[in-house]
Amino acid sequence: MFNRFSLLVLMGVCAVIMTTRAQDSTPSPQEITIHVVQRGDTLYHIARQFNTTIDAIAALNGLSNPNSLFVGQRLLVPNAESTATITVLPQTSETIHVVQPSETLFRIALRYGSTVATLAEINSLADPTLIFVGQRLIIPATQATQSAPYPAPISNVLLKPSVFTEGATGSITLETQAAVTVSGEFLGKPLNIIANADGTRHASIVGVPLFTEPATYNAQFTIAQANQPPLRVSIPITVMSGNYAASNINITAEQQALLAPAVEEFELSTIAQLASRFTSERFFEGTLSLPAAAPMNAPFGTRRSYNGGALNRVHNGADFASPPNTPVFAAANGRVVMADLLNIRGNTVMLYHGQGIYTLYAHLNAINVTLGQEVTNGQVIGTSGATGRATGPHLHWEVWVNGVAVDPIPWTQQSFP
Numbered sequence: 001m002f003n004r005f006s007l008l009v010l011m012g013v014c015a016v017i018m019t020t021r022a023q024d025s026t027p028s029p030q031e032i033t034i035h036v037v038q039r040g041d042t043l044y045h046i047a048r049q050f051n052t053t054i055d056a057i058a059a060l061n062g063l064s065n066p067n068s069l070f071v072g073q074r075l076l077v078p079n080a081e082s083t084a085t086i087t088v089l090p091q092t093s094e095t096i097h098v099v100q101p102s103e104t105l106f107r108i109a110l111r112y113g114s115t116v117a118t119l120a121e122i123n124s125l126a127d128p129t130l131i132f133v134g135q136r137l138i139i140p141a142t143q144a145t146q147s148a149p150y151p152a153p154i155s156n157v158l159l160k161p162s163v164f165t166e167g168a169t170g171s172i173t174l175e176t177q178a179a180v181t182v183s184g185e186f187l188g189k190p191l192n193i194i195a196n197a198d199g200t201r202h203a204s205i206v207g208v209p210l211f212t213e214p215a216t217y218n219a220q221f222t223i224a225q226a227n228q229p230p231l232r233v234s235i236p237i238t239v240m241s242g243n244y245a246a247s248n249i250n251i252t253a254e255q256q257a258l259l260a261p262a263v264e265e266f267e268l269s270t271i272a273q274l275a276s277r278f279t280s281e282r283f284f285e286g287t288l289s290l291p292a293a294a295p296m297n298a299p300f301g302t303r304r305s306y307n308g309g310a311l312n313r314v315h316n317g318a319d320f321a322s323p324p325n326t327p328v329f330a331a332a333n334g335r336v337v338m339a340d341l342l343n344i345r346g347n348t349v350m351l352y353h354g355q356g357i358y359t360l361y362a363h364l365n366a367i368n369v370t371l372g373q374e375v376t377n378g379q380v381i382g383t384s385g386a387t388g389r390a391t392g393p394h395l396h397w398e399v400w401v402n403g404v405a406v407d408p409i410p411w412t413q414q415s416f417p
């Protein structure tokens with residue numbers, strides 16, 4: 001008797017659930033998002049943003065005229081399961097770090113999410129306080145994320161390095177079990193994605209702009225696969241400070257006209273625009289070569305003041321103490337995209353190396369190449385000089401990645417992605 005009653009109740013509950021499932025097409029509250037209409041929103045854009053249809057939104061909100069949206073209107077949007085953004089933690093592969101001036105093992109460990117003890121052990125360092133500039137250290141993969149489970153079809157997420165630095169380059173690589181197409185954005189900019197032939201490896205090279213606040217930012221990716229709803233994932237990436245130094249530079253009264261922000265801005269935006277062009281082929285493998293047979297005498301990223309003024313400028317290249325009229329070398333195979341006399345940089349050559357990677361050589365005395373010319377790694381493209389806003393003969397070398405000026409030196413030590 002008691003058992004039969006229980007069974008009946010159970011059947012009744014099942015029936016209720018089944019009825020609800022079968023008849024009710026209205027999503028339950030957790031499957032609905034409230035979207036406040038913004039200036040410029042259209043139903044089409046909102047539907048796309050939430051991976052749903054105009055009809056579904058119109059039906060849910062009882063909209064008779066889908067064109068009559070107003071700013072501030074609260075719209076119920078069916079939140080399809082596939083639009084939920086899944087946070088995935090990256091896996092980092094082993095990398096080599098070349099010790100820089102003023103670095104300590106502690107700072108290096110912090111940068112890569114490792115510990116002093118781990119680095120000392122893996123590199124057989126008897127005394128962790130004794131490291132030297134130029135020393136190559138093995139940085140292990142971050143153990144915490146080694147067995148991170150990924151939502152299908154993702155099989156791996158790799159960051160290089162595991163922590164990004166303001167003013168430096170990083171890369172984000174997604175590997176998948178099946179062919180997919182990937183789009184993404186980071187730091188408010190769409191990412192240029194480099195896909196392999198079978199569509200299972202998607203990499204993007206990121207230039208982190210100088211002055212990016214140290215914080216953890218999410219890279220957002222949408223992974224589209226044939227006959228599957230798109231997968232949206234969010235990858236947290238930490239950006240740390242570059243700890244760049246500050247310096248003052250004295251220039252002549254004549255050169256001071258070139259300090260006008262408008263002159264500097266115009267030149268910088270011209271270069272940035274040129275450096276924003278992206279194609280997925282690449283003209284070189286591995287690292288960049290050094291552009292001069294001379295020591296570096298001013299690093300990238302230094303905050304600068306001129307003639308004791310405000311520290312409102314930044315050095316967005318690395319300088320080499322090249323004597324006048326000594327050869328300047330192409331840092332890799334590429335194509336000349338600029339061979340021109342600029343106000344601040346003087347005689348300037350800019351090369352494109354593919355995949356959004358550019359190098360720039362400034363203050364040249366002579367330019368040996370012409371626009372559109374193809375050059376090879378190590379080819380003499382000009383001679384050093386002091387043209388433009390230079391305080392003496394030297395080579396000013398810049399590297400641009402997808403429209404952002406980055407520290408060139410790491411590119412001579414490791415390759416991205």
Ligand SMILES: [Zn+2]
Pocket residue numbers: 298315317318319395396397
């Ligand atoms: Zn410079």
